[in-house]
Amino acid sequence: MDLALLEEKLSSYGGSGYYLFESFIIKILQAEATSRGQTLIYHSGNNIAAYDAVAPEGFGDIPGPVAIEIVRSLSPNRIAKELQRHISLSQDGASSLLLISIGSYPVDAKALIAKNFPSAKNIVLWGQNEIQALINRHPQVSAEVADNLFSNRFRVALEGKYEDWKEQRKTVISAIRENYMSGRFSMLLGAGVSSSAGLPDWDTLLNSLFVSMLTEDGVGGKNADPDQISSIVKRLRQIDGPSALMLARYIRKGIAADSQSEQGKFIKAVTEQLYGLRNKKYSISSPLIKSIANLCAPSRTGAKVKSVLTYNFDDLLEREIKARGLSYRSIFEEVDLASPEELPIYHVHGFLPENRDEYQNINKATLVFSEEGYHQIYREAYHWSNLIQLNSLKETSCLMVGLSLTDPNLRRLLEISAKSIDKPKHFAFMKRITYESFSTEGEKPAVRAPSGLVKRFLDRHHKLNEGVLRELGVNIIWYEQYEEIPTLLQSISKGV
Incomplete structure (x- = not known):
């Protein structure tokens, strides 16, 4: 051979x-x-x-x-x-x-x-x-x-x-801290970060927009009951459930056509639902958002986080950064640049701050809300958001928080950036499936198999996930409870 x-x-x-x-x-x-x-x-x-x-x-x-x-x-x-x-x-x-x-x-x-x-x-x-x-x-x-x-x-x-995953995690955190202290470090934030402050998840937001669209269209008559409309929407998604991106496109067309004024109507509707649906029992400055802001704060030796890339529409991180008196710039269009003193926060899928008047040129932001937006990014290899993501992945070590890593465009960019390396240099928090959550549903058994077999299967499942993401240049940081993440982030910044 x-x-x-x-x-x-x-x-x-x-x-x-x-x-x-x-x-x-x-x-x-x-x-x-x-x-x-x-x-x-x-x-x-x-x-x-x-x-x-x-x-x-x-x-x-x-x-x-x-x-x-x-x-x-x-x-x-x-x-x-x-x-x-x-x-x-x-x-x-x-x-x-x-x-x-x-x-x-x-x-x-x-x-x-x-x-x-x-x-x-x-x-x-x-x-x-x-x-x-x-x-x-x-x-x-x-x-x-x-x-x-x-x-x-x-x-x-x-x-x-096989190594104990909690012991292995200590080594992973130590490696992240080393990259963090070098200053060649970026953060990629996903929906889990916004959810920690009570903002709705993607499905909740889409369902609410769908109900709002149908109610305003008068589907149920003048005195339509939103709860009745909601039950119809829920059943429709069960019977003929389109993908989230397809549904988002459907809603976009239902709320607004292609005129500029109606685009404004659509953006206004999404913004109102995004912040209006926030669960107020969660602090808008959640422990997770605070821990991310702690990492972004410059130390005596200078800034450690080179940039933040967020796939979320909201401005919750900006509010926390601003409350601390730190210098930052929200970037949502190609022509904008941060000064050397400012932390760039790139909104690569669009930006919907609650108060739009605080940001100039906010109407120029590309909102990657539905299929059209994703198709635009796929079609334009040199779209500014692709270049920003790829540059961060190639030039820095990235810590991914609140990301499921199922976005096909992000996986494509990860694969491109991983071509020239032989050891993963990025890190992503991933929730580990426990035996208890897997084997039971409510109080009833969910699988008919001995506990030893189930545990071996889960060990293999997690091991295979590590191998798959390793090929994309990503190391997994396992956790079992969401509350662990802020503590783990603190250990990166404090070295404990």
């Missing part, structure tokens, strides 16, 4: 091709270790500080324990970075380091190591020649894995070493 042909095949898979190749190499390394009576322990998912694999008793002729790291290519800077990292992790007991480069590495790499890291011992570099030699020693395993690349990728994810 020829390594060059495999590389050519994997290049057609885009950003995920690297992770398929990495999984292929893991399996070949495992075959080599087994043939020599050695053990190979490999990791998967959120490998922030861990190595890709460890061989406790040694690997081949390399004395153990051996830490194994697989990278795209080894430049002098990357070699120095990996050696510094290896030295800092030496308490893990790995005395040797095997660096495997899928691409090339400098011909004078060993001389550079000897000169700059004289105390580093048993540092071994492998490139394409060594990988090909390994393939040649295990042709049957290599052929089998190469023919089943995708299933092998998930098999590696599932068979990798």
Whole structure:
């Protein structure tokens, strides 16, 4: 089997091709270790500080324990970075380091190591020649894995070493803090942030707009009962439920046509419903919004958050930032720029502040409310919101809060930005499914299976999610209760 042909095949898979190749190499390394009576322990998912694999008793002729790291290519800077990292992790007991480069590495790499890291011992570099030699020693395993690349990728994810997710989360938070302190850090905010302050979720907003539209149209006569209309809307969505984007388009056409004046009517209707439906039992300055503002506040050494990108329409973060006397600029159109002293808050899907009079040119904001808005962004590769998102994803480490990561455009941009990296550099909070919430519905059992089987299934489900998002360059920060997120954010800013 020829390594060059495999590389050519994997290049057609885009950003995920690297992770398929990495999984292929893991399996070949495992075959080599087994043939020599050695053990190979490999990791998967959120490998922030861990190595890709460890061989406790040694690997081949390399004395153990051996830490194994697989990278795209080894430049002098990357070699120095990996050696510094290896030295800092030496308490893990790995005395040797095997660096495997899928691409090339400098011909004078060993001389550079000897000169700059004289105390580093048993540092071994492998490139394409060594990988090909390994393939040649295990042709049957290599052929089998190469023919089943995708299933092998998930098999590696599932068979990798399981770590306690709460302990693993501490390592992830530590990595986020390191990126935060560097100043090359951005935040991406989704609907969960607004919901923490009682604003309606997407479905509630759409249903309310739908009921409002039908009531104003006189569907039920002059004395129509909104509750009756609401029950009709609920049943319609059950029987013939369109996607949220399709329904949003339907509502947009129902409330306003294409004239400028009627567009204003539509924006006014959405704004009124957005803030009018807010659940007042929640503080408008929620603990989550406060913790986000804390991260945005400059320290004595300067600002740590380079920018905030929000997919929400509201201005709740701006209110909290303003109340603290911090300098910021809400950006919702292409021509606007923040000054060096201002924190840019990009509203990439549009901006609907409760008081529109406070913002100039607010009528120029593109509102990505329904299919038309999404189609515009998909159609225009150089739309300003796409460029802002892609630049942040490529140039900074991004922390995503309140995002489900199901938006197809965001996933597309993540995949583009992940093409040139071999380790995820972004982070996203994701809610973990507990055994209790999964196995019961109310007081009744929801599944007919032994608890052990259900727990193993959930472990695998979470592990696969880690692997899928890793291919998009994202590490998961698991949580079980929403109330945990502000505390976790505080640990990033305070280092505790």
